[in-house]
Amino acid sequence: MNIPILGMNKGDAPFSKEAARSFTLPARFYHDAEIYELEKDAIFARNWWYAGHKSQLAEKGSYFTARIHDQSIFVGRGEGGDLKAFYNVCQHRGHELLQGTGRTNVIVCPYHAWGYDFDGNLRAARNSENMTGFNKCDFALKPVRVEELCGLIFVNLDSDAVPLKEQAAGLEDEIRHYAPNVDDVVFAQRDTYNVQSNWKVMVDNFLECYHCHVAHKDFVDLVDMDSYSTTVSSIYSSQLAGAAKSTDNSAFTFEKGDVDFGYAGWFLWPNLTIWVYPGDANISVLQMIPDGPNGTIEYQDWFLPTPTPSKQVAEAMAYQKDVLQPEDISLCESVQRGLKSNGYNQGRFVVDKTESELSEHAVHHFQSLVADALGAELE
Numbered sequence: 207m208n209i210p211i212l213g214m215n216k217g218d219a220p221f222s223k224e225a226a227r228s229f230t231l232p233a234r235f236y237h238d239a240e241i242y243e244l245e246k247d248a249i250f251a252r253n254w255w256y257a258g259h260k261s262q263l264a265e266k267g268s269y270f271t272a273r274i275h276d277q278s279i280f281v282g283r284g285e286g287g288d289l290k291a292f293y294n295v296c297q298h299r300g301h302e303l304l305q306g307t308g309r310t311n312v313i314v315c316p317y318h319a320w321g322y323d324f325d326g327n328l329r330a331a332r333n334s335e336n337m338t339g340f341n342k343c344d345f346a347l348k349p350v351r352v353e354e355l356c357g358l359i360f361v362n363l364d365s366d367a368v369p370l371k372e373q374a375a376g377l378e379d380e381i382r383h384y385a386p387n388v389d390d391v392v393f394a395q396r397d398t399y400n401v402q403s404n405w406k407v408m409v410d411n412f413l414e415c416y417h418c419h420v421a422h423k424d425f426v427d428l429v430d431m432d433s434y435s436t437t438v439s440s441i442y443s444s445q446l447a448g449a450a451k452s453t454d455n456s457a458f459t460f461e462k463g464d465v466d467f468g469y470a471g472w473f474l475w476p477n478l479t480i481w482v483y484p485g486d487a488n489i490s491v492l493q494m495i496p497d498g499p500n501g502t503i504e505y506q507d508w509f510l511p512t513p514t515p516s517k518q519v520a521e522a523m524a525y526q527k528d529v530l531q532p533e534d535i536s537l538c539e540s541v542q543r544g545l546k547s548n549g550y551n552q553g554r555f556v557v558d559k560t561e562s563e564l565s566e567h568a569v570h571h572f573q574s575l576v577a578d579a580l581g582a583e584l585e
Contacts, residue, residue, distance in 0.1 A: 211583045219552050221577060225570035226557040231577065233545040233552065236404040241580070242499040246275050249476050249579045253441075254353065254360040254370045256478045256493050257281055259509060261357070261392035262307060263289065267324065270307040272361065275496070279350050279361050280304045282313075284324035291352035291361050292326050297345040322347055356381045356388045357509070358480075358491065374442050374474060381480065384446070384470040387487040391509035397527050399504040400497075401535050403542035405477055406576060408494040408502050411538050412471070412479050413443065413568040416556060421533055424525070428457035428484070429469045434563035438571040441475035445568075450484045457529070458521035460485030473568070475575050481526075485518045487511050490526075500542060506531075 210218075215232065222228035235241055257272035258281060269282035271294055278294035280303065294303050301317035312329065313322040321330035326347035334340045351362040353370045356378055360370055371378060382388055401408065411417070415434055418426050433448030447469040453460050464487035472480040477494045488510055495503040506526070510519060544550055555566045 217551055221573070221582070223574070225555055225567045226559075228555050228570055229552040230555060230569075231552070231573045233550055235576070235580075236406055236542065236545045237499050239499050242404075242496065244580060245496070248581070249576070250274055250363075250496070251277075252362075252364045252367065252579075253476050254362050254367070254373075254474075256358060256474075256491060257291075257352075257361045258307075258359050259357055259393045259507065260354060260359060261509070263359070265309055267311050268307075268309045269304055269313075269324075271304055274361075274363060277363060278302055281352055281359055281361065282324045289352050289354060289359065290324050290326065291350040292347040293350060295348075296320055297328065297347065298331070320345075356385075356489075357391065374440060376439060377442050377472065377474065380444060380470075381472065381482075381489075384467065385465065385482045385487070385489045387464055387511065388489055388509075391487065391489060391511055392513060394508045394510045394513045394515060395523065396508075397506045397523075397531075399506075399531060399535060401502045401504060401538060402500060403502055403535075403538040404499060404545075405494040405496040405502045406572075407538045407541050407545070408504065408534075409473065409477065409479075409572055410569050411534055411541075412492075413445075413473055413572055414566045415445070416564045416566055417537065418563075421537055422530065424455070424457040424529060427452075427455040431563055433468070436561065436563070436565065436568045438568050441575065443473045443568040443571055445469075445471040445473075458485075458518070458525045460518045460522070463487070463518075473572065475572070476579075483519075483522045483526075485522060486516045488515075488519050488522065504531075 218232050219229035221231060255274050258270045262270050263283040266283050269280050271280045279291055280294040281291045284290045296303055296315040298318055298320045301315050303313050303315055319332055323329055326349060328342040328345045351365060351367055353360050355370055429447035429450055435446055437444045450468045463485055465482055465484050468484055470482040479492045481490045490506055490508045492504060492506045497503045508523060515523060555570045557565050557567045561567050
């Protein structure tokens with residue numbers, strides 16, 4: 207498929223490399239079925255995808271599965287303690303090997319009982335000893351790139367991909383600065399949301415706080431908006447908000463503790479956001495998983511010092527699930543409907559010279575990454 211060059215379609219305004227004078231991506235990028243199909247290979251088969259957390263693989267033989275569109279992957283802890291990732295498919299007749307999470311000494315296919323170790327080697331294939339010219343080495347599992355960053359585990363279907371820590375140089379140091387206990391947290395909870403909007407609408411929404419005073423009254427009471435800043439860098443961006451206004455606010459009550467500077471949030475290309483709330487130690491990730499051109503499945507995974515949250519963190523989690531997420535989901539679903547209107551094609555990024563808390567330069571940064579991945583030409 208050939209993506210129409212931005213700015214050259216009839217009615218399109220220019221998408222510029224300069225955020226302050228750029229129009230947004232044309233609306234078709236958010237609902238066109240062909241563009242959605244192109245994204246599968248151009249974006250998601252070539253970039254680092256959040257799959258889980260190291261605490262879920264604490265023991266030898268533990269594993270979890272993940273899916274990148276129609277590609278099923280599993281990640282496991284091998285004999286030597288190393289992380290290993292493979293396509294989740296038996297090399298005999300193509301049956302999926304593992305489901306969900308668990309622990310096992312041998313990976314046994316539920317179809318014909320071929321058995322593999324966590325280095326991907328075929329260890330057992332019933333009746334193969336009676337075959338001519340059968341070599342188990344020819345039927346090893348196909349590996350997938352895997353990398354860990356601050357306890358988060360990522361996979362990449364592109365065997366030639368640049369390492370994540372190299373692509374996102376500086377991100378680990380930032381996270382460790384604002385979440386000093388990141389090595390000590392464990393998986394606590396997953397919240398799931400089904401949203402009727404394109405995944406990019408969800409990312410766009412996260413990347414600006416221009417809407418916060420209008421749509422998130424409790425959030426602006428939680429953090430000091432006068433110190434809110436957004437910085438873009440390579441394939442990620444950072445949102446930081448100084449010290450919290452008050453430990454007693456309309457979002458949730460907290461005592462200053464392990465995290466007392468305020469709020470920190472990061473976007474990591476292509477579809478992951480990372481959150482740190484004030485108060486007791488916590489870090490969470492919110493992943494926007496494409497579910498068709500007009501749908502997104504969101505997973506928010508919480509990581510805490512213990513699987514059971516403290517009273518304060520429980521309140522923060524409830525605020526996120528019951529207040530902030532519904533507010534954002536409603537906004538994004540309305541935007542998705544509006545993007546299909548005959549009365550809209552493109553808007554203009556609001557970017558001021560100081561890149562204040564009202565600036566949308568991080569949205570432009572993300573949309574530029576999308577345009578570049580899809581081979582769309584920028585002015």
